[in-house]
Amino acid sequence: MKERLYRSLQQKSITLTLVVSLAPLLILGATLYHQFENTCREKTREQISYRAQAQAEAIDLFLKERTAILNAMADTHTFQHMIDTQNLTRIFEVMNARAGAFVDLGIIDNTGIHRAYVGPYDLRGRNYVDQPWFNEVMIKGHYKSDVYMGFRQQPHFIIAVRRHENQQAWILRATIDPNRLEEIIRSARIGRTGDAYLVNRQGVFQTRSRFEGAVLSKANLDTRQFGGRITVIEMKDHTGEDCLYAGSWLNDNKWLLVINQQPLELLSRLFALRQMEMVIISLGVLGIVAMTIFTTRLVINRLKKTDLEMIELNAQLVQSDKLAALGKMAAGVAHEINNPLAVILQKTGWMEDLLEEEDFQNCENLDEFRKSIAKIEEHVERARKVVHNMLGYARKMEPRLEDVDVNDTIQQTITLLENHARINNIDIQVDLADSIPVIASDQAQLQQVFLNLLNNAIDAIGSNGSIDVVSRREDDRIVVRIKDDGPGLSDEMIRKIFDPFYTTKEPGKGTGLGLWVSHSIMAKMGGNIHVKNNPDRGAMFTVEVPIVIPEKK
Amino acid sequence: MDYFSILVVDDEVDFLETLVKRLQKRNIDTVGVTSGEKALETMVNKRFDVVILDIKMPGGMDGIETLREIKRHQPLTEVILLTGHGSVETSIEGMKMGAFDYLLKPIKLEDLMVKLGEAFEKKDLQEQKIRKARIKELVRFPGRVFQQEKEE
Numbered sequence: 001m002k003e004r005l006y007r008s009l010q011q012k013s014i015t016l017t018l019v020v021s022l023a024p025l026l027i028l029g030a031t032l033y034h035q036f037e038n039t040c041r042e043k044t045r046e047q048i049s050y051r052a053q054a055q056a057e058a059i060d061l062f063l064k065e066r067t068a069i070l071n072a073m074a075d076t077h078t079f080q081h082m083i084d085t086q087n088l089t090r091i092f093e094v095m096n097a098r099a100g101a102f103v104d105l106g107i108i109d110n111t112g113i114h115r116a117y118v119g120p121y122d123l124r125g126r127n128y129v130d131q132p133w134f135n136e137v138m139i140k141g142h143y144k145s146d147v148y149m150g151f152r153q154q155p156h157f158i159i160a161v162r163r164h165e166n167q168q169a170w171i172l173r174a175t176i177d178p179n180r181l182e183e184i185i186r187s188a189r190i191g192r193t194g195d196a197y198l199v200n201r202q203g204v205f206q207t208r209s210r211f212e213g214a215v216l217s218k219a220n221l222d223t224r225q226f227g228g229r230i231t232v233i234e235m236k237d238h239t240g241e242d243c244l245y246a247g248s249w250l251n252d253n254k255w256l257l258v259i260n261q262q263p264l265e266l267l268s269r270l271f272a273l274r275q276m277e278m279v280i281i282s283l284g285v286l287g288i289v290a291m292t293i294f295t296t297r298l299v300i301n302r303l304k305k306t307d308l309e310m311i312e313l314n315a316q317l318v319q320s321d322k323l324a325a326l327g328k329m330a331a332g333v334a335h336e337i338n339n340p341l342a343v344i345l346q347k348t349g350w351m352e353d354l355l356e357e358e359d360f361q362n363c364e365n366l367d368e369f370r371k372s373i374a375k376i377e378e379h380v381e382r383a384r385k386v387v388h389n390m391l392g393y394a395r396k397m398e399p400r401l402e403d404v405d406v407n408d409t410i411q412q413t414i415t416l417l418e419n420h421a422r423i424n425n426i427d428i429q430v431d432l433a434d435s436i437p438v439i440a441s442d443q444a445q446l447q448q449v450f451l452n453l454l455n456n457a458i459d460a461i462g463s464n465g466s467i468d469v470v471s472r473r474e475d476d477r478i479v480v481r482i483k484d485d486g487p488g489l490s491d492e493m494i495r496k497i498f499d500p501f502y503t504t505k506e507p508g509k510g511t512g513l514g515l516w517v518s519h520s521i522m523a524k525m526g527g528n529i530h531v532k533n534n535p536d537r538g539a540m541f542t543v544e545v546p547i548v549i550p551e552k553k
Numbered sequence: 554m555d556y557f558s559i560l561v562v563d564d565e566v567d568f569l570e571t572l573v574k575r576l577q578k579r580n581i582d583t584v585g586v587t588s589g590e591k592a593l594e595t596m597v598n599k600r601f602d603v604v605i606l607d608i609k610m611p612g613g614m615d616g617i618e619t620l621r622e623i624k625r626h627q628p629l630t631e632v633i634l635l636t637g638h639g640s641v642e643t644s645i646e647g648m649k650m651g652a653f654d655y656l657l658k659p660i661k662l663e664d665l666m667v668k669l670g671e672a673f674e675k676k677d678l679q680e681q682k683i684r685k686a687r688i689k690e691l692v693r694f695p696g697r698v699f700q701q702e703k704e705e
Contacts, residue, residue: 335609335637338637339637339658341659342568342659342660343565343659349661350574353575353578380659384659
């Protein structure tokens with residue numbers, strides 16, 4: 001019943017403590033993580049968008065530079081000068097020296113005929129009049145192509161500019177190595193999953209993609225999703241993972257630079273943090289749980305102990321109350337009995353006096369009278385003794401303080417009983433502590449207590465056995481334990497043993513007052529006396545004597 | 554012992570009568586009364602060497618009050634207190650007030666006789682001392698007129 005109460009209390013206490021202490025920890029952890037995740041994701045988007053912008057600008061710059069050089073060459077040289085292969089070669093060399101990435105250079109006249117060419121392929125004399133770009137450059141004045149295979153079966157793209165000279169238009173055309181574009185873009189491929197490439201409006205790769213395809217293959221990407229200058233969108237990539245795509249239009253919005261990356265990779269820091277947080281929180285939770293269980297157990301155990309002590313204390317209080325009440329009653333009874341006893345004793349005395357007179361001397365029953373009177377007196381004396389005992393030798397009840405060596409007192413008491421014990425073959429073992437101080441107490445009363453206990457122990461054993469007498473100092477008390485190996489006590493005996501007139505001895509052998517008087521003496525001294533059974537055999541009485549240091553004389 | 558006189562004061566009539574009879578049988582001049590008031594009254598007319606006084610007398614004067622009165626008027630009269638266990642402390646108080654001794658009830662006559670003997674002896678000594686002192690005074694100051702000692 002009580003055990004269940006403790007368990008339920010323990011459970012409640014643990015649950016409550018855990019909830020109260022874990023909830024804030026978990027909420028804080030979750031909030032911090034959420035906040036950090038948001039910040040990280042935002043930062044990732046920002047980063048990728050910034051990278052896209054930077055790369056787009058670099059490519060734009062690259063293209064503009066090439067276009068500007070072509071324009072400059074076209075503006076500063078005449079058609080006649082340019083179609084001379086030697087001159088053109090020289091110009092081509094200058095251009096490559098200044099800017100690079102030019103694969104070849106050619107001059108096309110207004111009929112579309114390739115009039116001069118410097119480069120690895122022999123393209124001179126080819127006619128471009130049917131190529132759509134030829135018309136565009138003739139109309140617009142400049143043209144940048146998508147990457148295409150063309151006659152030479154190599155991915156490439158061209159930049160062409162038109163020049164008017166004496167009502168005649170001609171075109172300066174250069175092929176650019178698309179690998180150079182890829183080189184620029186490559187630096188934007190970050191980590192294991194990062195990719196960067198160019199596609200045209202139709203979604204055809206203009207540079208090689210790291211994972212998704214070669215140049216001029218079709219990308220699995222809807223370029224219409226990207227608007228404005230830089231757009232960041234999130235979708236699944238070819239592996240099916242979430243992926244951030246940043247797109248930036250360039251080259252007169254013909255090309256789209258795409259940089260993509262799985263955010264998970266960029267968020268690795270976040271995950272490291274999450275892991276650390278998990279570890280810290282787990283450790284925290286573990287610590288709190290362990291601590292809570294430990295503390296609660298401790299408290300509950302302490303509570304149990306206190307309860308137990310309280311129960312014991314209550315029992316002792318009840319016992320002392322009972323004994324005090326009995327003591328008062330006994331005193332009243334004693335008085336009421338003493339008066340009639342006094343009268344009886346006087347009457348018998350008077351009868352004895354009268355029997356001495358001469359009239360009675362010849363009475364044949366004189367002896368019978370005398371005997372009867374003697375018997376009456378004997379029993380009055382017995383009753384008187386009971387009353388005397390009951391009041392514990394009233395004169396001695398107020399303790400007289402003197403210097404008492406408890407060990408000495410024990411030894412003296414044992415000396416008194418040694419013969420009695422030896423006759424019954426009972427061995428008295430003595431183990432007295434040296435550290436016991438001389439105290440202010442009443443030696444006679446203490447001796448009476450020890451005498452009672454030792455006598456009882458001898459009576460309990462009967463014959464053949466041993467008694468252990470141990471004295472120890474425990475805090476502010478001297479504790480004397482008297483242990484016998486007799487039959488021990490029943491629960492009822494333990495409950496009643498200090499009650500007056502409670503005896504287990506044969507009628508007439510004990511008054512049942514010894515332990516009661518001992519208890520009263522110890523209570524008056526501020527000490528204590530209690531009894532319990534030994535685990536193995538017999539009973540043990542414990543006497544606690546308060547240590548009162550004698551005043552210096 | 555005829556010239557010794559004793560007053561016994563006890564409210565328990567049976568006890569009182571018997572004790573008085575037994576003392577008288579031993580040729581001691583004994584009077585018994587049942588209350589403190591009667592004791593004081595009796596003592597006005599007759600002087601007693603020893604008063605045997607029960608401490609516990611319900612109703613009227615108790616033993617201690619009676620003792621105080623006796624010692625006030627006749628300090629030389631010895632008082633032996635009779636007491637039960639409940640009033641041992643009172644008896645000790647009584648002894649501080651001048652009682653000769655106390656006896657626990659129920660008493661044996663032999664014990665009482667011993668105490669009485671001691672009490673008589675003490676009283677005798679006291680009186681002798683006083684007498685001697687007076688004689689000395691008389692010798693030293695032959696012309697001095699002594700006042701009657703106040704013992705009513």
